[in-house]
Amino acid sequence: MTAERPTVALVAQRAGVSVASVSRVLNGLPAGAATREKVERAAAELGYRPNVFARSLKVRRSQQLALAVADVGNPVYVEMMRAIEDEARGSGYRLLVSSTGGRSDDTLALLDSLSSGYADGLLLSPVRVDDTLVEALRRVSFPAVVIGTIPRSVPLDNVRANSAGGVRLALEHLHARGRRRIAFLNGPSDTVPGSARRRAFERTARTLGLDPAPELRIEAGDFTLGEGRKAAEILLERTLPDAVLGGNDLLAIATMQVLTERGLRIPDDVAVVGMDDTELAGVTSPALTSVDLGAHERGRTAARLLLARLTDPAREVQRVAVQPTLTVRDSS
Amino acid sequence: MTAERPTVALVAQRAGVSVASVSRVLNGLPAGAATREKVERAAAELGYRPNVFARSLKVRRSQQLALAVADVGNPVYVEMMRAIEDEARGSGYRLLVSSTGGRSDDTLALLDSLSSGYADGLLLSPVRVDDTLVEALRRVSFPAVVIGTIPRSVPLDNVRANSAGGVRLALEHLHARGRRRIAFLNGPSDTVPGSARRRAFERTARTLGLDPAPELRIEAGDFTLGEGRKAAEILLERTLPDAVLGGNDLLAIATMQVLTERGLRIPDDVAVVGMDDTELAGVTSPALTSVDLGAHERGRTAARLLLARLTDPAREVQRVAVQPTLTVRDSS
DNA sequence: CTGAAAGCGCTTACAG
DNA sequence: CTGAAAGCGCTTACAG
Structure with a gap:
C-alpha cells in the first residue's frame, strides 16, 4: 500500500521520453503521436496520478472553490449548494463546503484560512453581517462572491434575494x-x-x-x-x-x-x-x-459570477438581484 | 490586490534571519527568543500566510479529509457531518464534503480523484454497494473508513449501524x-x-x-x-x-x-x-x-478511526457497530 | 516536436 | 540555536 507513488519522472523513464513531454501529453498540449502513445501507455501501466500540490504550487491554482453557509441543515442551503456544485464541477472545480454556524467570527476565521490559498475562490452566504465582517470583506484579496445583501461599500460580486x-x-x-x-x-x-x-x-x-x-x-x-x-x-x-x-x-x-x-x-x-x-x-x-426566493438560481448565478471573475479578475463588479415568485398551495 | 504574496524568503529577509529559522518559528519548533520575536514581527507586518501547497508538497500531507455522502439533503447525513466536522476541525483538518448522489459510479469517480492525494483520508458512506465498488474499495491505497455495511473482504476501518x-x-x-x-x-x-x-x-x-x-x-x-x-x-x-x-x-x-x-x-x-x-x-x-441508529456516534467514531489510522497506518483494521436506541414519542 | 533546466514556496536533514 | 542547501513533483519558458 505504501508503494512509491509514480511521478512524472518515472513515467518519463518508462516511456523513454523527457518529463517535459510527459507533462505535455498529460495536459493535452501539442505532442507527437508516437510520444503521446508511449506516455499514455506508461502512465496507465504505472497507474500514474498527478500530484495536485506540485501542480498547484506551480500553476498557482487549486481548482478548489470554497462555499461557506450558515447552516447545512437548512434545506434552502442544500438547494443552493446543489446548484453551485453543478456549476463548479462542470468547470472542473471541486467544492469545499464549510458550515459557519451563523456566527460572524466563524466566517472571519474562514476568510483568514482562505488567504492561505487552499481555494481559488469563495462563495459566502453570511447570515449575520457586522462591521468587522464588512471590514474584512472589503479587504478580501481573492475572488469571492457574496450570496446575500451586503453594503455597497463592499466591492465584491454579489447576488441577493429580494x-x-x-x-x-x-x-x-x-x-x-x-x-x-x-x-x-x-x-x-x-x-x-x-x-x-x-x-x-x-x-x-x-x-x-x-x-x-x-x-x-x-x-x-x-x-x-x-x-x-x-x-x-x-x-x-x-x-x-x-x-x-x-x-x-x-x-x-x-x-x-x-x-x-x-x-x-x-x-x-x-x-x-x-x-x-x-x-x-x-x-x-x-x-x-x-x-x-430563488435559492437555486442564486446559487447558480453566484457560481457563474465567481467562475467569470476567476477568468477575468479585472471585470467590473456585478450585483445581481433574483426576483421572487409565489407558489400558492393548500395552506392559504 | 494582485500584490505579491509574501513568502518565507521575504519574511526571512525582513527579519534578518534564514528561511530555515522562519520556518521553525512559524511551525513552533525550538528557536531562540530573539529570533522568534523578529520572525513573528516580520510575518505580522507583511501579513504573511503560508502557501499550503508548498507545504503539502513537502510534508506530503494536505490536512484535508474528504467526506462522501449519498444525499446532503437527508438530515441524517447532516447530523453525521456535524459530528465529523467537529472531530476533524479539532485535529486541525479541513473537511471536504461531496455529495455522491447515491450512484455507485459517482463514488468511484471520487475514489479515483482522491488518489491524486488532495485529501489525506476519506470517509465514505455509500448507499449502494455493487461488485465494482467493492473491488475498488479493496484496492484503496490511502486511509479510508466506510460508514455503513460492507463485505468483510474489504480491509477498511468500518462503522456500521445495527x-x-x-x-x-x-x-x-x-x-x-x-x-x-x-x-x-x-x-x-x-x-x-x-x-x-x-x-x-x-x-x-x-x-x-x-x-x-x-x-x-x-x-x-x-x-x-x-x-x-x-x-x-x-x-x-x-x-x-x-x-x-x-x-x-x-x-x-x-x-x-x-x-x-x-x-x-x-x-x-x-x-x-x-x-x-x-x-x-x-x-x-x-x-x-x-x-x-446513532448517526452522530457513527460520524464521530468514523472520524476518530480515520484520525487514528492517519497516525498509525499499520494499525489493525477495526469494525465497529453502533447500537440503536428507541425513543418513544406520541406517534405510537 | 522535444529536452535540459529553472523554479514554484516550503521543510528538513546536515553542519557548525 | 542557526544557516546553507537539497529536494518535494510538477510546469514552462528557452533552445534546438
Whole structure:
C-alpha cells in the first residue's frame, strides 16, 4: 500500500521520453503521436496520478472553490449548494463546503484560512453581517462572491434575494384572500434576512391596511423548526391571527404543526405562508404556500459570477438581484 | 490586490534571519527568543500566510479529509457531518464534503480523484454497494473508513449501524402496543440499508407472529419525503394497517402526512415509527417515535478511526457497530 | 516536436 | 540555536 507513488519522472523513464513531454501529453498540449502513445501507455501501466500540490504550487491554482453557509441543515442551503456544485464541477472545480454556524467570527476565521490559498475562490452566504465582517470583506484579496445583501461599500460580486418583494407577494396574496389579522413569525432580526423581512413586513402591512397590533409580530431564536415551534406557541398563547407568514419555510411548518395540535384548521381558521419554497413545502399537509426566493438560481448565478471573475479578475463588479415568485398551495 | 504574496524568503529577509529559522518559528519548533520575536514581527507586518501547497508538497500531507455522502439533503447525513466536522476541525483538518448522489459510479469517480492525494483520508458512506465498488474499495491505497455495511473482504476501518437491531426494537415496541398488522414502508432494497432493514423486518415479523400479508410491504423509490408520499398513497390504497414502520424518518413523516390527509388519527388508527431519529422527529405532530441508529456516534467514531489510522497506518483494521436506541414519542 | 533546466514556496536533514 | 542547501513533483519558458 505504501508503494512509491509514480511521478512524472518515472513515467518519463518508462516511456523513454523527457518529463517535459510527459507533462505535455498529460495536459493535452501539442505532442507527437508516437510520444503521446508511449506516455499514455506508461502512465496507465504505472497507474500514474498527478500530484495536485506540485501542480498547484506551480500553476498557482487549486481548482478548489470554497462555499461557506450558515447552516447545512437548512434545506434552502442544500438547494443552493446543489446548484453551485453543478456549476463548479462542470468547470472542473471541486467544492469545499464549510458550515459557519451563523456566527460572524466563524466566517472571519474562514476568510483568514482562505488567504492561505487552499481555494481559488469563495462563495459566502453570511447570515449575520457586522462591521468587522464588512471590514474584512472589503479587504478580501481573492475572488469571492457574496450570496446575500451586503453594503455597497463592499466591492465584491454579489447576488441577493429580494426579500422585500417576497414579503410583499405573500402579504398581497393573503390580503386578496381576505386576511387582515396577519401575524409575522420571523427569524432573528439581527440577521440580514430577518431584518430585511421585518422592515418589508411593516411597510407592506401599512400599505395594505393590515392589523398593526404588535402582538402579531414575533421573532424566533433562529430560522429552525425547533425555535419556530417555541415562537408559534407563544404567538398563539397571546392571540389568534387569521394568517401567519413565516420568515422561512421551517418557521412556517413549525407554525402549522402547532396550529394543528391546537385543533385549528389550515387554511380555514388560519392560513399559513412560508418563504424559500424548499422541498419541504410540497410535502407538508396541507401543502405549504411559499415564496420562492430563488435559492437555486442564486446559487447558480453566484457560481457563474465567481467562475467569470476567476477568468477575468479585472471585470467590473456585478450585483445581481433574483426576483421572487409565489407558489400558492393548500395552506392559504 | 494582485500584490505579491509574501513568502518565507521575504519574511526571512525582513527579519534578518534564514528561511530555515522562519520556518521553525512559524511551525513552533525550538528557536531562540530573539529570533522568534523578529520572525513573528516580520510575518505580522507583511501579513504573511503560508502557501499550503508548498507545504503539502513537502510534508506530503494536505490536512484535508474528504467526506462522501449519498444525499446532503437527508438530515441524517447532516447530523453525521456535524459530528465529523467537529472531530476533524479539532485535529486541525479541513473537511471536504461531496455529495455522491447515491450512484455507485459517482463514488468511484471520487475514489479515483482522491488518489491524486488532495485529501489525506476519506470517509465514505455509500448507499449502494455493487461488485465494482467493492473491488475498488479493496484496492484503496490511502486511509479510508466506510460508514455503513460492507463485505468483510474489504480491509477498511468500518462503522456500521445495527439496522436489524433497530427494526427489531421498533417492531417489538409496536407489538407490545398491541399492533399486529404492521406495514413496512421501506426505501429501495437495492441499497445496503434498504436490504438490511427488509431482511430484519421479515425475520422479526415472523418471530413476533405479525400479519405476513405481502400487501403490507412496500418500497419507496428513494429514502425521501417525495417518494415516501407516493409509496404511502399506494399502500393505503390497497390496505389499512394498524401501524407503519418507515425505513427512515423521511418515509415515516411522509406516511404521517398521507394518513392525516385521509382523516386517519395517529396513533389511534395507525401508529407510525421512523428510523434515524433525526431532528425532524421531535417536531412533527404528533412527535414521531423513532429508532436512533446513532448517526452522530457513527460520524464521530468514523472520524476518530480515520484520525487514528492517519497516525498509525499499520494499525489493525477495526469494525465497529453502533447500537440503536428507541425513543418513544406520541406517534405510537 | 522535444529536452535540459529553472523554479514554484516550503521543510528538513546536515553542519557548525 | 542557526544557516546553507537539497529536494518535494510538477510546469514552462528557452533552445534546438
